[in-house]
Amino acid sequence: MATFLYKIGRLAFRRRHFVALIWVALLTLAGVGATSAPAAGSSSFSIPGTEAQKAFDLLEQRFPGMSADGATARVVFEAPGGEKVTAKHHKAVVERTVRELRDGSEVTSVADPFSGHAVSKDGTIAYAQVKYKVSGMELEDASKDALKQAAQSARDDGLTVEIGGDALSAVPETGATEVIGIAIAAVVLVITFGSLVAAGLPLLTALIGVGIGVSTITALANALDLGSTTSTLAMMIGLAVGIDYALFIVSRYRAELAEGREREEAAGRAVGTAGSAVVFAGLTVVIALVGLAVVNIPMLTKMGVAAAGTVAIAVLIALTLIPALLGYAGRKVKPAGEKSRMLGGGRAAAAKGRPNMGTRWASFVVRRPVAVLLLGVIGLGAAALPASQLELGLPDDGSQPTATTQRRAYDLLSEGFGPGFNGPLMVVVDAKSSEHPKAAVATVTDDIKGMRDVVTVTPPTYNASGDTAMITVVPGSK
Structure with a gap:
């Protein structure tokens, strides 16, 4: 394999215009597909073989118009201190609100609190159950606005009104976290390489790989029923491995230059040696992600396969686009340790004889293996302490921040009707x-x-x- 990869590295370096054009064309094609593809709805979640899934399937079969997986909202009413929602004025406000909630085009049913026995024993809290035709992710903004407006109208008349359920759920937004991660990675790479060009190559190729992967997922999302979390996972893993694999190749290339080899030969050797590690590391990640299919949850299988595809793209980019870009960079990517050799007089001699920080750390670990092992175990134990308070289960409105209306509705229902x-x-x-x-x-x-x-x-x-x-x-x- 090393010989084959060596030839690929030299070919990509020599035919860099052709290689770069191919990757730009793929990125453009994926981007056009993503922008022209129909918007994807929310991904269906099912766990075949489980008792709960059998119940939902039976509901879909025997109650065809029920929309068992449709969004729900619980509009919770609380009377002011010392009063009851069953009082004439408050009851009229609740009934008016229920009528307003029924006006939505996506609403299938609204349960009146008073006829549905949805009033607490002390009469201070009541709730109206709203059922929609579509899931919370597919619910139109107009329906959500109508829900909020009806609640606000009841608040203006003196009641405390909160909204629970998944009707107000929103597609998670991504971007800020990834940008922060890229910025931190850029700083670390600049410090490591001491060159903006050498540090920029892993970032650039990682972004191209993620762009192709995520755009392809977006283009196929509607046809393959891929949810928003699929592209999020692919982006996170794609950025991580994309930077990592490109870093392997660039570091080895600089080491080969330091040995006095020509740039094309250095690129070939870098891909032939470090590229082997990239291929095996990529295969390991791909197998692990595709292995999510073993649990037999379709959504997880799709997420794993999509993320595995992004990892495969990162491997191909590291083996082909990195040597091509190294050819464009030319002498701007300097041999490893060149800064030390450029120092003058006694400083150059001292720098040449002094081992670098990585070598010194490795020597310390070899001299003190037991101490380092104990330190690592202690650190792992400290990092694992939060797991002792881990509560397993699917999140609900009780997991929301206390400032949200969903959490306040959850607390009111627990207070009025029990935990x-x-x-x-x-x-x-x-x-x-x-x-x-x-x-x-x-x-x-x-x-x-x-x-x-x-x-x-x-x-x-x-x-x-x-x-x-x-x-x-x-x-x-x-």
Whole structure:
């Protein structure tokens, strides 16, 4: 492989105009595809084989107009101190708000708090459940604005109103974190190489690779049902490995120049030696990402394959575009250690005889292996301490910052209806094979009511044919 990569490095260096043109064309093609492709909706999330997925599939089959995966919103009302939402004035405000919520074109249903028994025992808190046709990510801004406006109108009439649920969820924005990471990487590379050109090459090629990868994902997002998190993962990993792999090649190239070799030969040797490490490192990452398919969650499989594609692009760029750009850079990329040789008089001799910082650190580690090992274990233990407080589970509105309306709605519901109210369980009863479906559903409902830690079991909701029922169970704890 080393010989093959050596030839690729020399060819890319010599035919740099052709190589650069190919990569620019690929970047342009991916960019045009991304801008012209239809906007992708929210990615569907499913876990085949699980009991929860079977319940959702049954709902989609037996309740076709229900939109089981549609967005929901809980508009929570709280009366001022010492008053109740059941008071005449406050009740009129809540009922008016419910009517306003029903006007949306994407709204499928709005449950009135008073007819749906959604008022706390002390009468101070009530909520209206709003159901939409589409998911929170697909919900139009007009529907979200109408929801917020209806809540604000009730606030103006003296009630405390907060909105929970996923109707106000937004597509996560990316960019700021990546820009900060690139800036830090640029500073580190400039310090390492002592040259803006040498430091800029890994950054430039990493950005080109990520640009091609993310643009391709965006272009295919609608056709392949790729969510926004797919491009985020590809961007994060693509930037990391893109800079890393290019750094291998550039560092080896400078070392070859320091040995007195010609620039084309140095590029070939750099790709032939460091390029082998790049290929094997890239394959390792690709295999690990594609291995996400083992868990059999389609969304994770798509994320892994897309990120693996971006890593493969980073490997190809490191092996071809880096030597081509080194050819363009010419003498602006200097041999390793050239600054020391350029020092004058006794300073040059002293610098030549003194080992660099990396060599000194390696010598220290070899002399004190036990101390360094203990220090590493202690550091790892300190870094792992937060894991002792780790709470596993999917995030909900209780994970939101306390300043958000979703978190305030979550807290109000816990206060008025108990801590388990924010984590209801949906039970779907398939009684199609039973001779008496309603009797079978009633038996299941009674069994659930007799379980420990069950606070409320809603009356069953039947489908049109009456052979399938949906029951909501509110536990006593979250």
